[in-house]
């Protein structure tokens with residue numbers, strides 16, 4: 138037989154427990170190259186820079202549109 142709680146917890150105690158359960162806002166930093174808002178310790182999704190150097194070659198939006206047509 139599974140163990141059962143001997144007594145129910147008060148609403149105050151329940152509230153205290155649930156006070157820490159919430160969504161956290163994502164941390165963000167400003168890209169030193171393009172000044173876009175990016176997630177820290179990741180490659181910039183706008184310019185492809187990481188650690189002050191280009192690590193990804195980014196396609197321009199205009200090129201993508203031309204490719205589609």
Ligand SMILES: [Zn+2]
Pocket residue numbers: 168169170171172173181182183184185186
């Ligand atoms: Zn950038």
